[in-house]
Amino acid sequence: MSDIAARIQAMEESATIAMARKSREMAAQGVEVISLSLGEPDFSTPDFIKDAAVQAVEQNYSSYTPIGGYAELKEAIAKKLQRDNQLSFDPSQIVCSTGAKQSIWNIAMAMVDPGDEVILPVPYWVSYREMVRMAEGIPRYIQTTVEQGYKFTAQQLEDCISDRSRLLIFSNPCNPSGAVYDESELRAIAAVIEKHPDLYVVSDEIYELIRFEGMHFSLGRIDAIKERVITVNGLSKGFAMTGWRLGYMAAAKEVAQACEKLQGQVTSAPNCIAQRAAITALKADPSEVAYMKDSFRKRRDLVLDKCKDIPGWVNHIPGGAFYLFPDVRAWFGQSVAGRDIKDASDLCMLLLEEAHVGLVPGGAFGSPNSLRISYAASEEQLVQAMDRIKKVLAG
Numbered sequence: 374m375s376d377i378a379a380r381i382q383a384m385e386e387s388a389t390i391a392m393a394r395k396s397r398e399m400a401a402q403g404v405e406v407i408s409l410s411l412g413e414p415d416f417s418t419p420d421f422i423k424d425a426a427v428q429a430v431e432q433n434y435s436s437y438t439p440i441g442g443y444a445e446l447k448e449a450i451a452k453k454l455q456r457d458n459q460l461s462f463d464p465s466q467i468v469c470s471t472g473a474k475q476s477i478w479n480i481a482m483a484m485v486d487p488g489d490e491v492i493l494p495v496p497y498w499v500s501y502r503e504m505v506r507m508a509e510g511i512p513r514y515i516q517t518t519v520e521q522g523y524k525f526t527a528q529q530l531e532d533c534i535s536d537r538s539r540l541l542i543f544s545n546p547c548n549p550s551g552a553v554y555d556e557s558e559l560r561a562i563a564a565v566i567e568k569h570p571d572l573y574v575v576s577d578e579i580y581e582l583i584r585f586e587g588m589h590f591s592l593g594r595i596d597a598i599k600e601r602v603i604t605v606n607g608l609s610k611g612f613a614m615t616g617w618r619l620g621y622m623a624a625a626k627e628v629a630q631a632c633e634k635l636q637g638q639v640t641s642a643p644n645c646i647a648q649r650a651a652i653t654a655l656k657a658d659p660s661e662v663a664y665m666k667d668s669f670r671k672r673r674d675l676v677l678d679k680c681k682d683i684p685g686w687v688n689h690i691p692g693g694a695f696y697l698f699p700d701v702r703a704w705f706g707q708s709v710a711g712r713d714i715k716d717a718s719d720l721c722m723l724l725l726e727e728a729h730v731g732l733v734p735g736g737a738f739g740s741p742n743s744l745r746i747s748y749a750a751s752e753e754q755l756v757q758a759m760d761r762i763k764k765v766l767a768g
């Protein structure tokens with residue numbers, strides 16, 4: 374018998390972290406590993422945001438703040454949501470948290486009762502599933518394929534909904550596939566949601582600023598369902614601020630209050646210096662940080678081009694985020710360098726040990742036929758990594 378509670382024993386460790394740990398172990402032994410496994414921009418936080426944080430320290434911001442964040446930050450978020458997303462929220466409907474991750478956790482705990490069903494289109498972000506399970510909800514999956522660009526359809530959603538469905542959670546742009554839903558796809562999805570008045574949706578828009586074509590469209594813009602859309606966003610990806618830990622949600626007042634109540638008993642408010650910096654970041658015109666998106670697009674094209682030389686990988690063209698999610702099924706049942714490849718985990722392990730490139734098997738995201746390549750690395754590293762992969766797989 375273990376001393377550890379069953380809920381933690383039942384929890385899966387994030388595979389992204391497990392893969393990164395293995396890469397680090399190999400690096401510690403002197404192997405030059407190129408890790409393309411982590412989900413964070415390789416940029417520094419822009420100077421104008423860092424300056425705001427330095428100023429906040431100098432101005433002695435150091436006390437506990439209101440649980441859901443400074444009023445000034447909530448106002449900046451409300452304005453940003455209006456300016457960029459045409460979403461109208463009162464600051465009282467906004468809760469700031471220690472990363473979007475905590476926002477999603479708050480929502481899962483506040484909205485899901487034991488036995489409630491939560492719909493997760495596959496591939497999903499790793500933590501959605503574990504959070505739902507910790508809230509004693511039942512994940513229901515919608516399978517998608519590379520051929521459909523890893524995007525679920527309105528019909529698939531309709532088929533998955535039952536009278537116990539409570540939440541639908543998905544990210545747009547998507548981690549891990551980079552898929553982007555456009556307005557017409559979201560309107561079709563919304564038409565299904567409209568028919569099911571007990572179903573809420575978490576629209577995780579953390580990659581909003583890393584979208585390569587067209588304008589981002591927020592699901593919450595659709596009037597018929599807007600009361601039931603919980604919009605989640607944060608500073609981590611678009612502003613290269615992963616370590617600052619600042620995310621937020623905007624929702625119906627009752628939902629926001631429930632999340633704030635929970636957060637008040639767990640972590641209280643997010644870090645006050647990060648909050649001050651976030652005010653500056655969110656007030657700035659998004660064009661200030663567009664250079665990161667432009668650079669990611671360039672690198673996406675580079676890696677996509679390199680992928681053409683790798684036999685048996687089927688790609689779609691990701692419209693956002695900084696990941697490629699090739700379907701690698703063609704390799705299953707084959708043998709390379711004396712190893713049998715049964716699944717994407719075996720292929721990732723082969724590529725780590727033989728090509729010294731760290732990737733993440735798609736099973737972590739519910740898609741065992743694929744693997745995730747994060748191209749948030751230098752062009753030189755990307756070229757080298759893809760050449761090494763080619764060498765191992767193309768012989």
Ligand SMILES: Cc1ncc(COP(=O)(O)O)c(C=O)c1O
Nearest residue numbers: 472473474498544548607609620
């Ligand atoms: C889809 C998605 N949502 C949420 C998060 C969490 O972001 P944060 O750093 O704000 O907690 C991530 C981070 O990897 C993500 O990929």
